[in-house]
Amino acid sequence: MSESEFSWGGRAFDGDITGRANRMLYILLAIFACSGIGLLAWGISRDYRQTIDTHARQLDVGAMVAEDYLSQALEQTRLLLMDRASQWEQLPASARLGGQAQALLKAGLQGVPNVRSVSLVRTDGRVVASSEPANLGLLLPEAPQRGALMWLSQAYPGRDLAEAGKVVISDAPGFVLAAMPLELEGEQWWAVATLSPETFRNYFSRLDLLGEGRLEVYRYDGVPLFAYGSGQWLTTVERQDRFGVQLAAREIGPAAERLRLGEPVLESYRAARRMPVVVVAAENRARVLADWRSNLQMSLWVFLPLLAGLLAATLMMVRQRFSAIRSMEARTQAEVSRLAQLIDSLPDAVVVLGRGGFPLHGNPEWRRFTGEQHDHDSLLSLYRTRAGDRPVTESWLAKLSRVLQGSQTHAPPEELSLFDADGQPRVYQLTVQRLTDSADTVVLVQHDLTDSHAHAHKLRYLSSHDELTGLYNRACFNELLAQSLEHALPLAVLFVDLDHFKDINDAQGHQTGDQILIKAARRIQQSVRPTDIVGRYGGDEFVVVLSAPALPALAERVAGRLNQQLSMPFEVDGRSFQISASIGIAHAPAHGRILQDLVAAADAAMYVSKAAGRNRATCYSPPPLPV
Ligand SMILES: Nc1nc2c(ncn2[C@@H]2O[C@H](COP(=O)(O)OP(=O)(O)OP(=O)(O)O)[C@@H](O)[C@H]2O)c(=O)[nH]1
Secondary structure: OOHHHOEEOOEEOOOOHHHHHHHHHHHHHHHHHHHHHHHHHHHHHHHHHHHHHHHHHHHHHHHHHHHHHHHHHHHHHHHHHHHHHHHHHHOOHHHHOOHHHHHHHHHHHOOOOOEEEEEEEEOOOEEEEEOOHHHOOOEOOOHHHHHHHHHOHHHOOOOOOOOOOEEEOOOOOOOEEEEEEEEEOOEEEEEEEEEOHHHHHHHHHOOHHHOOOEEEEEEOOOOEEEEEEOOEEEOEEEOOOHHHHHHHHHOOOHHHHHHHHHOOOOEEEEEOOOOOEEEEEEOOHHHHHHHHHHHHHHHHHHHHHHHHHHHHHHHHHHHHHHHHHHHHHHHHHHHHHHHHHHHHHOOOEEEEEOHHHOEEEEOHHHHHHHOOOOOOOHHHHHHHHHEOOHHHHHHHHHHHHHHHHOOOOEEEEEEEEEEOOOOOEEEEEEEEEEOOOOOOOEEEEEEEOHHHHHHHHHHHHHHHEOOOOOOEOHHHHHHHHHHHHHHOOOEEEEEEEEOOHHHHHHHHOHHHHHHHHHHHHHHHHHHOOOOOEEEEOOOOEEEEEEOOOOOHHHHHHHHHHHHHHHOOOEEEOOEEEOOOEEEEEEEEOOOOOOHHHHHHHHHHHHHHHHHOOOOOEEEOOOOOOOO
C-alpha cells in the first residue's frame, strides 16, 4: 500500500483533486465563454432582425400611405373629370374651344387639391384646352396612353423588365394622373388631369417614416411613373427587384409580405386600389446594414471590454480559489504524510482499516506481522490461522466485526496468543478504535507483550528464587512457610547448614564453592517430595518445610537422608570434595505457630548439631522452664 493511496477519514488523497478541479474550471470557463459568445451572437442577430423589421415596417407604412394617397387622388380626379365632361357636353359648340372652356376647366380645379391641371387633348397629344394656359398647344406624347393605362390596365401587356437597370424618369413632376376618353363632335378626345407635385411632395415630406428611403410608383408593366425621395423628385431609380413589381401587380400585399418573410427585403410593394400602378417603398439595404454595423461596433466597443473585464475578474477569483485549495491540499497531504510517518514509527503493529475492514495503511510492524499479506478478505482468516487460543481469538474477532460494522465504537484492549509470521508464539494486546470524525475508519493497534511478559516472569522468578541454586529465596520461603502455617499443620522445618564450607571457599575459590552449593541444593531438592518447600536461607544455609502431615519420625528420616546425601562426595571440575551438613528440626505447632519462632527453633537445633560434632540432625528441645 503506497502512501499516495493512503486514505484518512474516508477521503482519498490520490493527488488528483487539483487535476479534477482544473478540469472543472476549464469546463466552467468554457460554459461561461460559450454563454457570453452565445448571448453576444443572440443579441447581434436579434438587433439585426429588429433593424430589418423596423425598416421593413416603416417601408410598409410608407407604401400603404402612398397607395392610399394615390387612390384618393385618383378617385377625386375621376369624379372631377366626369363632372367636367358632363359640363363640357352641355356647353354650346362655339364655347367649347374658347375662353369659357378655359374658365370651366380652371373652375373645376378649385377645391381639388391633388390635380394641378385639367386639359383636353387630341389623340395626337396636342393640348387644345387646359386649365393652365401654358399647356395650350403642348404635345403630351404619351399622356393619353398613360391616362388610358390608368383606367384600363389590362390593355397594356407587361414589359419584360429584365433589361431595365437604371431607369430614367422623364416627366416625374408633371405626370399625368388620370385621363378619360371623350367623344366630341365625332372625334376622340382625352380629358387629362395632371397631378400637382407640390401636393404630393407636401404630403410625403410630412411622412418621415421613410428616413433615407424613397417612394417609387410604377406602371403595371414596370415602367416607372415617378419617384420621390430625400425630399425631392428623383429622375432616376435603381430597379433592383423588378420581379417584385410584377408580383405586387398581380397579388396585392400578401405577395410582398411573402417576399419579405422569405428574405429580409428593404422594399415594400403595393398595388394601388382601383389604379393600375404599383407603389414601391424602398430603402438602400446596404446603407441600413452599414448603419447597423457601425452601431454594433460601438456596442461591441462597450460590451467587449466589459466582458473581458468580467472574464478576467472571474479568472482571477478562480485562480485564487485554486491556489487556496492547492495549499490546503498540500497542508493536508503533509499532515497525512506526518500521520503516516508517525504510525510507521510506532513500535506497535498499527493498521488503519477502511470501509468493510479494508486495510488502508499498515505500518512496517503490521506488515511484518502479516508477512506482507494485504488481502483484506483474509483479515479475519489471518487471525484465525494465527490463533494460539481459538475460542479467545474468535470472541475477539466478534468484537472486531462489531466495531467494523459500526455497532460499537471500540473494543477494549485484550490479550491474545497469536503466532507471528515466523510461526513463533507471541502474546499481543489488541485495541480497536473507530475514529470519531469518520464513520468508516477504524484503527487497530497490536501491541506485542511477549517480551514484557517474559521479563515480568523473570522478575517474578528472581524476586522469589535464589539466583545461584534456583531454590526459593528467604523472602519467598518465609511467605510460603507462613501460608503453610495457616493451612497445613502439622509440619516440620529442617534447617540445614553446611559444615566448614568456608574452608572450601578459602582453599578452592568461590567458583568451586558455588558449584558445590548448586549440587548440594539439587541433592536436598531431590531428597524431599515435590510438595515440600526447599529454600536457601543464607550463604550455606538451606531450609526445608515438610508439608503436612509431617510427623516427627518422618522429619528425622528426611534429615538422615539429607545428611547421607550431602556427605557424599561432590565432583567439581574433575575433583572430588567431601562435605557434611548440620541439621536442626523444629515442629509446628509443637515448637511454634509462627514463622519466626519455628525458624529460630530449627536454627537453634542446628547449632546443637554443630556443637555435637556436625554431620548430624537434632530435633529442637525447648530449654527447660526456669524453676
Ligand atoms: N562460594 C560461595 N560461598 C558462600 C556463598 N554464600 C556464603 N558463602 C560462604 O560460606 C561460608 C559460610 O561460613 P560459615 O557458615 O560462617 O562457617 P563454616 O565455614 O561453614 O563453618 P561452620 O558453619 O561453623 O561449620 C562463608 O565463607 C561465606 O563466605 C556463596 O553464595 N557462594
